Amino acid sequence: MSENDKLDPLARQKGAGTYQMLWDCRFCGTEKLLGVDHRHCPNCGAAQDPAWRYFPSEEDMIPVEDHEFVGADRICPACSQPNSAAATYCVACGADLSTGEVAPVQGVRELGTEGAASDTKRDVVLDNFQAEMARVQTEEKAKERAQPIFLGLTKTHLIIIGALVAVALVCGAIFYAVTYRKAGTGTVQSATWERVVEIQEFAPVRDEAWRDRVPGGAYNLSCRERQRDTRRVEAGQHEECSDVDQGDGTFRRECRTVIDYRDEPVYDDFCDYTVDLWVPSRSVRAEGAGASDAPAWPVFSLSAGSGLGAEREGDRREVYEVVIEVDGERHTCEVPDLATWEQFSEGGAVSLELTLTGSVDCSSLQPQ
Secondary structure (H helix, E strand, O other): OOHHHHOOHHHHOOOOEEEEOEEOOOOOOOOOEEOOOOOEOOOOOOEOOHHHOEOOOHHHOOEOOOOOOOOOOEEOOOOOOEEOOOOOEOOOOOOEOOOOOEOOOOOEEEOEOOEOOOOOOOOHHHHHHHHHHHHHHHHHHHHHHHOEEEOOEEHHHHHHHHHHHHHHHHHHHHHHHHHOOEEEEEEEEEEEEEEEEEEEEEEEEEEEEEHHHOOOOOEEEEEEEEEEEEEEEEEEEEEEEEEEEOOOOEEEEEEEEEEEEEEEEEEEEEEEEEEEEEEEEEEEEEEEEOOOOOOOOOOOOOOOOOOOOOEEEEEEEEEEEEEEEEOOEEEEEEEOOHHHHOOOOOOOEEEEEEOOOOOEOHHHOEEO
16 A cells, blocks of 8 residues: 555645646547647647546646636637637637637536545547437427427427316316205204213323423422433534636636534433323213203212312313204214204204215205
């Protein structure tokens, strides 16, 4: 293992600055030519193609001293020679560069903590072939979509219209199913009622909470330390860099300092405790059927006192139901209150509305 391999990865990473892009000659195979210094291949004389440039690895990075960036190169429209953006005429053939295209760039290379482990050399011929194939396929699909199929409408238009029609049909079907009602009549088979009173008892309750949430009056506390949360704390810093191809045979390395954080646990006391509360204890109920059995609240007694074991009345609730027979099928409906329930008598006729599935719309019940 060399001495360089023993260094910390960050120590091998180059700092911010301007460096030369590399390129390989596609004619004679010479590799790692410099983007600024080698405008032509020193072996065969072939002109540099900006599309062949790539980012070097850390080991192959060559800094450019006192570099003045004036813009991406311009490609000569006559001989394809890359020229400085400040040039007016091609240095190779003298052609006017005003109509020359801007040199392509490799974009941005984001670096990890170990810098650029390898270069970004790519097969330009393969890339160009794949790009051309993708362009052709895109154009063919666009032509296919734009080709009129029916009444001057393209495939895309027909798909959109078909989707809108399908959505409209589905929405219409749902609306019809929800709103459909059919008038009908039925017979009251029974009318029942139920009244319930909840009874609460003052009793000791075992519970748990963080110490600052334990209610007043709690006793028999038993606490233990537990992680309650986490907090972010600074844990150092590191440098993050990215390489930007400037299009003139160089790239610019930009670096910034990033603060590192770590999650640190926050501990607090978590406690079991007992507290005296009013809690549901039991229910008393009364029920009946028909007008002869008038609804009434159940009769009950409470344990007196103000200490543990004392009772008090809690919530009251009442339920009124009628069973309606329609075409041999029975449907149970809950009615909103006593006054409405008293309008229904066993054997009495009722007008109503039926849904699409044949169930009774209970809100439509009307005694006849």
